[in-house]
Amino acid sequence: MxxxxxxxxxxxxxxxxxxxxxxxxxxxxxxxxxxxxxxxxxxRGVIRRTTVEVDPEAVGRGVLAYVMVQSGAWMGGAATGAALAAVPEIEEAHIIAGPASLLLKIRAGTTAGLQAALRRVFEVDGVTGTQTTVVLETFFERPVDPAGGPGPAGGR
Amino acid sequence: MxxxxxxxxxxxxxxxxxxxxxxxxxxxxxxxxxxxxxxxxxxRGVIRRTTVEVDPEAVGRGVLAYVMVQSGAWMGGAATGAALAAVPEIEEAHIIAGPASLLLKIRAGTTAGLQAALRRVFEVDGVTGTQTTVVLETFFERPVDPAGGPGPAGGR
DNA sequence: GGTGACGGTGGACGACATCGACCGGGCGCT
DNA sequence: AGCGCCCGGTCGATGTCGTCCACCGTCACC
CATH class of the missing domain: 1.10.10.10 (Winged helix-like DNA-binding domain superfamily/Winged helix DNA-binding domain)
Structure with a gap:
């Protein structure tokens, strides 16, 4: 490297x-x-795969939102991950530090679609609340900067 | 389509x-x-480009955080976007609805690197405060689901 | 019912990925 | 310091694949 x-x-x-x-x-x-x-x-797995970048708008995914999820139980299990992965609108799912347990990135076609996705999130075991932030405009979304982080850190 | x-x-x-x-x-x-x-x-621009998915850990970008940015002025201008794009740790930058103005996705090598990136965010004109959420574990990050949104919506 | 245009098929050509053999430099061992 | 091994790079050959073209069927519109 x-x-x-x-x-x-x-x-x-x-x-x-x-x-x-x-x-x-x-x-x-x-x-x-x-x-x-x-x-x-x-x-070595540094390159995970070669893929294609699709315009979300063009495939009917023009609404972008981030959702903080509160929960009454530990949500780090594989079952939670699988339940979230089953919702196609969810593009990212992270466990976070802070008052909320989960952070989701959701892309839907309309605000109605967003609402439907949120309903499915509520059906996941342990979820007690959500707080949604709608994106109005995106400055940029770009790939990981490969120009190293701290020093010659990272891989083997 | x-x-x-x-x-x-x-x-x-x-x-x-x-x-x-x-x-x-x-x-x-x-x-x-x-x-x-x-x-x-x-x-038609539906496929923006063909690219490669890089393991962030392997290139020294193992720390992921989301940052809400408060501001004292309108931050929708191109100058703001350019200033943010100049910080390589920032992977996404969105204008959002709600109490904060901006949402950033930041990948750094260490928490020290994260701090350094936040300092650079503070130097952007108009920024009055930040609120950072650190990601502990990522369930998944996947590409846009091309299987349509609402109906036969989207592109032309 | 005719006609035009769009999308699909199959084949031919040329470019490119892929593999192997050869070569040079760096490092550790003696 | 000399020697030999090993890693990484270059060059060249072969087979695969992308790319283009001409032909054909279908559908829609007149």
Whole structure:
């Protein structure tokens, strides 16, 4: 995990479809070496998968909201995760520190759809309340910055 | 934007690297047709880009937090967006309805790094306060569900 | 009922990923 | 300090895949 790996990650985040020759050129390596590096990044799990970024608006998911969930029981079990995963509108689910137990990111088509998703959240065992924050406008949503955090931290 | 397009999007989100022949098989089309559909989805902007999902832990971004930002002025201007985008730890920035003005998603390497990022947020014009929620554990983070929202809504 | 346009199929060509052999530098061992 | 091993990079060859084109069927609109 050196600077070249980080540059490769940045390039791949920008465009994962470009040929390995171009990738190599961008980081000062041959196509073969670039390929080998990327293979190892995948193997180590640094690259989880190559995917496609979809416009939420275009697939009828134009309403974005964050929901704080209060609960009367410990919600860290796998059952809770599975119950939340079963709601397709929920894009992220986190256990948080603070007065609430859970933080959800929900994308629905309309406010009515948002309401329906919230109803399903209430049906999850242990949930006692929710507090919803609706997003009016998004400045940006971007991938993880691969340019290291503290020092040469992170992977192995 | 029919069911086949949605199936294509789901397949591409799962693995954008698979050959078009496999893609076509998955949705009951020939490789050429699948290619043409995907090309149009890109052209219409439904597919924004093909990218790579990076493990945040592996690149030294193991600390995740959400930050509500209070402000003394309207923060919807492009200048605010640019100032926030200049902080690499900020992964998302939204304008929200409610007592706070902004919601940020921040990924740092350590709690010290989180503190440093918060300091930079405070230096943005108009910011008067922050309220940070630290994530303890993430159940899941997944891509947008392309299986439509309300009805046949969304794109054109 | 005719006609035009759109979407799908199959095949041909060229580009690209993928693999192997060779080479150079760095490090540890003796 | 010399020697040999190992990791990583370059170059070249082969097979696969993306990409384009011409043909055909279908549907909708006149």
């Amino acid at each position: 050196d600077d070249i790996d980080r540059a490769l990650l940045a390039e791949l985040q920008r465009d994962a479809g470009q040929p390995y020759a171009a990738l190599g050129r961008a980081v000062g390596l041959s196509a073969g070496s670039a390929h080998e590096r990327v293979r190892k990044l995948r193997e | 029919d069911d086949i397009d949605r199936a294509l999007l789901a397949e591409l989100q799962r693995d954008a690297g698979q050959p078009y022949a496999a893609l076509g098989r998955a949705v009951g089309l020939s490789a050429g047709s699948a290619h043409e559909r995907v090309r149009k989805l890109r052209e």
